[in-house]
Amino acid sequence: MVKENLSETENFKKSKLNSLFLQGVFFSFSSAILSYVLSSYIEEYIGSNYVSIIYLIPNIIAIFLIFHFGKIIKKIGIYTAYLLDIVLLFFSLFLEVFSDHNIFYIVFLLIVYQTTMALSWIFIDYYIEKYSSDSSTGNTKGIQRTTINLTFLFGPLLAGFLVSHFGYSPVFFLSSIMIIPPLIFIVKGFKNIKIVREENTKINLRKIHRNKAVWKISIMNFLLNFFYCWMTIFTPLYMNKVLNLTWDKIGIIMSIVLIPFIIFQYPAGKVADKYLGEKELLMISTLILGVSTIALFFVKNVFWFTLILFLTRIGASILEIIREVYLYKNLDASNIDLISFYKLVSPLSWVIGPVLSSILLNIFDMKYLFLILGIIILVVGIPVLWNLKDTKINFKSKIINF
Numbered sequence: 001m002v003k004e005n006l007s008e009t010e011n012f013k014k015s016k017l018n019s020l021f022l023q024g025v026f027f028s029f030s031s032a033i034l035s036y037v038l039s040s041y042i043e044e045y046i047g048s049n050y051v052s053i054i055y056l057i058p059n060i061i062a063i064f065l066i067f068h069f070g071k072i073i074k075k076i077g078i079y080t081a082y083l084l085d086i087v088l089l090f091f092s093l094f095l096e097v098f099s100d101h102n103i104f105y106i107v108f109l110l111i112v113y114q115t116t117m118a119l120s121w122i123f124i125d126y127y128i129e130k131y132s133s134d135s136s137t138g139n140t141k142g143i144q145r146t147t148i149n150l151t152f153l154f155g156p157l158l159a160g161f162l163v164s165h166f167g168y169s170p171v172f173f174l175s176s177i178m179i180i181p182p183l184i185f186i187v188k189g190f191k192n193i194k195i196v197r198e199e200n201t202k203i204n205l206r207k208i209h210r211n212k213a214v215w216k217i218s219i220m221n222f223l224l225n226f227f228y229c230w231m232t233i234f235t236p237l238y239m240n241k242v243l244n245l246t247w248d249k250i251g252i253i254m255s256i257v258l259i260p261f262i263i264f265q266y267p268a269g270k271v272a273d274k275y276l277g278e279k280e281l282l283m284i285s286t287l288i289l290g291v292s293t294i295a296l297f298f299v300k301n302v303f304w305f306t307l308i309l310f311l312t313r314i315g316a317s318i319l320e321i322i323r324e325v326y327l328y329k330n331l332d333a334s335n336i337d338l339i340s341f342y343k344l345v346s347p348l349s350w351v352i353g354p355v356l357s358s359i360l361l362n363i364f365d366m367k368y369l370f371l372i373l374g375i376i377i378l379v380v381g382i383p384v385l386w387n388l389k390d391t392k393i394n395f396k397s398k399i400i401n402f
Contacts, residue, residue, distance in 0.1 A: 015189075016127070016189065016190075017128065019185050019189050019190075020124055020127050020128055021147055022181070022182075022185065023124060023181070023182040023185050023186070024121075024124055024147060024148060025147050025148070025150075025151060026178045026179065026181045026182050027117070027120050027121070027124070027178070027179070027182060028147070028148040028151040028152065028155075029151040029154075029155060029178050030093070030117075030175045030176075030178035030179055031117055031155075031175075032151045032152040032154070032155025032156065032159075033155045033158060033159045033171055033174055033175045033178070034159065034171060034172070034175050035152070035155065035156070035232055036155075036156045036159060036160075036232065036235075036236045036250070036251070036254050037156075037159045037160070037163050037168065037171060037236065037247065038110075039051050039232070039233045039234070039236060039237055040163075040236055040237060040240060040247075041168050042054050042106075042110065043237060045101075045103045045106060046103070050358065051233060051237070052233055052353065052354030052355075052357045052358050053354055053358060054107060054110055054111070054354075055114065055229070055233065055350055055353070055354045056350075056351055056354040056355060057111050058110075058111045058112075058113075058114035058115040058118070059114070059115075059118070059347035059348070059350035059351045060347075060351055061111070061115045062114075062115050062118040062119060062347040063344060063347045063348055063351065065115075065119060066119075066122065066340060066343060066344050066347065067340075067344065069122065069340060070340070073126075078123065078126060078127075079186070079190055079191055081123070082120075082123040082186055082190070083183075083186055083187070085116050085119050085120055085123060086116075086120065086179060086182055086183045086186060087183070088112055088116045089112075089113065089116035089117060089120060089179055090176055090179040090180065090183065091112075092109045092110070092112035092113035092116060093109075093113055093172050093173075093175050093176035093179065094172075094173070094176040095109055096109045096110070096113070096172040096176075097169045097172050097173050097176070118346070118347055120182075122343055125343070127190070145265060145320070145321060145324075146262070146265065146266070149258070149261035149262050149265070149317075150262065152258050152261065153255055153258050153259065153261075153262060154255065155255075156250075156251045156254035156255050156258070157251045157252060157254075157255040158174075158251070159171050159247075159251055160247045160248045160249070160250050160251015160252065160254070161248050161251060162174070163247040163251075164246055164247040164248040164251075165248075207338075208338060208341050211330075211338060212389075213326070213330040213388075213389065214327070214330065214338045214341070214342065216384050216385070216388055217323050217326050217327050217330075217342070217388075218341060218342050218345050219345075219380070219381075219384050220282065220286070220319065220323050220381060220384060220385070221323055221342060221345050221346065222345040222346075222348065222349050223286075223349075223376070223377055223380060223381050224289075224316060224319050224320060224323065225345065225346045225349035225350065226349040226352070226353050226373075226376070227289065227293070227312075227316060227373060227377060228316075228349075229349055229350050229353035229354070230353055230357060230369055230373050231312070231373075233353075233354070233357070234357070234366060234369055235254075235309070236250055236254070237366065238366050238367065239253070239305075241366075242366065242367065243300070243302055243305065245302065253302075253306050253309070256306065256310065257306065257309040257310045257312075257313050258313060259310070259313075260310065260313040260314040260316075260317040261313065261316075261317040261320070264314060264317045264318055265317055265318070265320070265321040266321075268281055268285075268317075268318045268321055268322060269321055269322070269325055277390035278322050278325060278326040278329075278388075278390055279385060279388045279389070279390045281318055281322045282319060282322050282323070282326070282385050282388065283382070283385050284318070285314075285315045285316075285317075285318035285319040285322065286315065286319060286377060286378070286381040286382060286385060287315070287378070287382070288311060288312075288314055288315030288318075289312060289315030289316055289319060289374075289377055289381075290315075290374045290375070290377035290378035290381065290382075291374065291378070292308050292311035292312045292314075292315060292374075293312050293370055293373050293374035293377060294370065294371055294374030294375065294378075295308045295311075295374075296308050296309070296312070296367075296370035296374075297367055297368065297370045297371035297374075327339075327342060357369060360372065
């Protein structure tokens with residue numbers, strides 16, 4: 001009887017995890033369709049020098065909400081908060097189709113979209129923590145990351161085709177449609193499920209700074225998201241305005257350069273566990289990321305630009321998965337305050353990134369952003385990782401099980 005109950009519990013957890021993975025796939029595909037054309041859409045209305053400002057406000061809002069995430073969940077419940085987030089996300093995308101070139105209407109909806117999309121991933125992570133066991137957290141994260149990466153492989157390709165032939169409206173419409181399945185999943189399967197976290201919900205910066213492992217890996221998380229911020233906003237603009245590529249070609253290139261996220265992350269997790277450890281892979285990936293980003297500054301040929309972009313994504317893909325391996329080896333689900341801080345640095349990078357880029361673009365041409373970005377990654381990242389301690393526990397791979 002006990003075994004039957006355990007089996008039922010495990011099946012219940014698996015069904016919920018499968019639902020969450022599917023929700024993540026739809027969210028990711030919705031985001032992937034828009035990610036590399038959004039900056040150009042905004043640029044049509046306010047000019048390239050101020051595009052990054054539209055990314056600033058929603059991430060300030062997201063930071064505030066993440067800081068108070070524990071209080072919000074306790075007050076209205078995670079189901080209500082998640083449901084509200086999804087509904088707002090859907091309408092922010094769907095109504096953009098009917099914006100009729102009204103700049104205030106467009107900007108408002110984009111702020112709502114970016115805020116709610118950022119929060120949706122936090123809700124999914126909270127639910128995944130509830131249904132995944134500590135012994136399989138890494139494997140769970142690995143599967144989630146792989147499905148996300150697959151959608152980002154095809155999203156830019158589809159978006160490039162749609163924008164080139166039909167304009168931006170079909171992109172927003174398709175992106176909004178992708179939000180409907182998660183809405184159905186959450187209403188049908190999660191309405192009566194509660195997540196109560198009484199302890200460690202407040203972010204204590206002194207405590208975080210004392211935890212060197214979390215502090216350092218959070219800095220690396222910030223650098224990686226800072227890289228994503230600038231590359232997402234400015235690479236498509238640079239390819240379109242400077243390299244004179246059409247959007248269908250840009251879509252093809254962006255899909256090609258995202259392939260490393262599919263082929264490198266699982267092997268990197270296995271190597272980190274069995275051979276090199278996290279520190280070595282973090283150092284190698286940071287060097288690849290920084291040097292290849294700097295190299296973009298010196299290239300004008302489309303072929304070489306694409307090849308070097310591919311190299312940047314090799315570095316980013318390895319850094320992306322190893323940072324999470326390292327984090328979850330040092331923490332468990334009870335450290336909500338530390339995990340929340342780690343998540344907080346992502347929108348923080350999307351606040352600092354747009355502000356800094358707006359200042360720099362008034363001084364330098366756009367191509368200098370690649371040079372400056374690569375230097376920042378190397379100058380900050382390598383010293384942070386220099387004294388990083390690998391995990392010393394006997395740890396069977398959480399990322400891949402053969």
